[in-house]
Structure formats: C-alpha cells, structure tokens
Amino acid sequence: EVQLVQSGAEVKKPGESLKISCKGSGFSFSGSWIAWVRQMPGKGLEWMGIIYPGDSDTRYSPSFEGQVTISADKSISTAYLQWSSLKASDTAMYYCARVKGLTMDWLDSWGQGALVTVSS
Amino acid sequence: EIVMTQSPATLSVSPGERATLSCRASQSVSSTLAWYQQKPGQAPRLLIYGALTRATGIPARFSGSGSGTEFTLTISSLQSEDFAVYYCQQYNNWPRTFGQGTKVEIK
Numbered sequence: 729e730v731q732l733v734q735s736g737a738e739v740k741k742p743g744e745s746l747k748i749s750c751k752g753s754g755f756s757f758s759g760s761w762i763a764w765v766r767q768m769p770g771k772g773l774e775w776m777g778i779i780y781p782g783d784s785d786t787r788y789s790p791s792f793e794g795q796v797t798i799s800a801d802k803s804i805s806t807a808y809l810q811w812s813s814l815k816a817s818d819t820a821m822y823y824c825a826r827v828k829g830l831t832m833d834w835l836d837s838w839g840q841g842a843l844v845t846v847s848s
Numbered sequence: 849e850i851v852m853t854q855s856p857a858t859l860s861v862s863p864g865e866r867a868t869l870s871c872r873a874s875q876s877v878s879s880t881l882a883w884y885q886q887k888p889g890q891a892p893r894l895l896i897y898g899a900l901t902r903a904t905g906i907p908a909r910f911s912g913s914g915s916g917t918e919f920t921l922t923i924s925s926l927q928s929e930d931f932a933v934y935y936c937q938q939y940n941n942w943p944r945t946f947g948q949g950t951k952v953e954i955k
Contacts, residue, residue: 772946772948773886773937773949774946775937789944791943833880834882834937836903838893841891
C-alpha cells in the first residue's frame with residue numbers, strides 16, 4: 729500500500745525556521761516525483777514544487793521559488809519542505825503527494841497534511 | 849501561468865440527483881486535466897486524470913469529459929459521501945495549477 733506520512737503540526741513565531749517531512753512507503757520513493765501543495769485556511773490548493781529523490785532534481789512553481797526549499801533523503805525515503813524565516817502568511821496546511829504521469833502530471837497519493845501556524 | 853476557473857463556486861444538490869461541475873482553462877490544455885475530491889479535514893483524493901480516466905477505486909458514478917479549455921465532472925447520482933469540495937488541475941504547462949474549487953452541498 730502506498731503511504732505518505734507527514735510530520736506533525738507546528739506552531740512557530742515569525743522569523744523562525746522550520747523543516748517538515750514526508751516519509752514514503754509501499755512504492756519506489758527514489759524512483760518517484762514527490763510534490764508539495766499548500767492550502768491556506770479556507771482556500772484552495774496551490775502546487776508549490778516537486779522533487780525527484782533519486783537525484784534531488786527539484787522544480788519550483790514561480791510563486792514559491794526562493795520562498796521555500798524542497799529537499800529529500802532517498803536513503804530514508806523522506807522528502808522535506810523548509811523555511812528559513814517564517815512569515816504569518818505561511819500559515820497553512822501543507823500536503824505532500826506522489827506525482828504520477830510521464831511528465832510529472834497528477835497527484836495520486838497524498839499525505840495526511842501538516843498544519844503550520846505562524847503567530848507572534 | 850494557466851488559470852483554471854471552476855463554476856459554480858457552490859452547487860446545492862439533493863441526494864440521488866445528478867451534479868455537473870465545470871472547469872475552464874485560460875488556454876488549451878488538451879486532455880491534461882485531473883479532478884480531486886476533498887472532504888473536510890481530509891487530504892484531497894484523486895478522482896480523474898487524463899480528463900476522463902477514473903483513478904483506482906473510484907466509483908463509476910464519477911465521470912469526466914472535455915478537452916481543450918472546457919471540462920466537466922459529472923456525478924450521476926449523488927451519495928451522502930460525495931458532498932465535498934472538488935478541484936480541477938491542469939498538467940499541460942508548468943507551473944501546474946488548480947482551480948479554486950466547487951463545493952457540492954446538500955440541498
């Protein structure tokens with residue numbers, strides 16, 4: 729069974745750093761693309777970027793380039809999303825998901841989400 | 849960036865009735881379109897990809913159609929578990945983009 733298990737909820741202050749994780753099992757993690765998706769409170773889904781853990785090839789959506797860093801450790805089948813200096817506007821639910829399709833197309837399996845709250 | 853526009857924002861439907869959700873792309877995306885369902889407090893779930901192919905385990909009452917710029921998700925006979933928010937997503941261009949969602953609520 730394909731599973732993506734994300735780290736837990738976080739409460740941080742503006743300016744702090746944060747790294748959240750997404751551990752995959754039941755499939756070839758290093759041979760799959762993994763995406764990160766943001767959902768701000770009461771809003772829709774936003775595709776942030778993707779990573780291929782096999783070689784750490786990473787692609788960012790323009791809105792998120794320079795704002796976050798996506799990384800992975802294929803030895804432990806885990807992808808990461810990190811911030812160096814959080815802002816209140818980073819408050820959101822963050823999902824990881826497995827990407828399917830020949831050209832990194834749709835998202836067929838999702839993690840349970842990690843709620844990040846940034847507040848002073 | 850391709851903008852995906854979904855309509856209506858909210859659809860009120862009685863159980864057993866048919867629901868028709870629309871998704872429009874700002875430029876042609878061919879058939880590179882997926883649909884997701886999200887229930888409150890849950891992660892999204894893939895329903896449809898390639899505009900019309902149901903994902904594994906998705907009931908036949910869900911069907912997708914369309915190509916180019918106009919797409920439709922049809923739920924033939926709404927069940928109680930189908931009341932949720934539905935999103936379309938294009939994968940013809942980078943960045944991949946989602947529509948803003950259609951909420952299907954009980955009438």
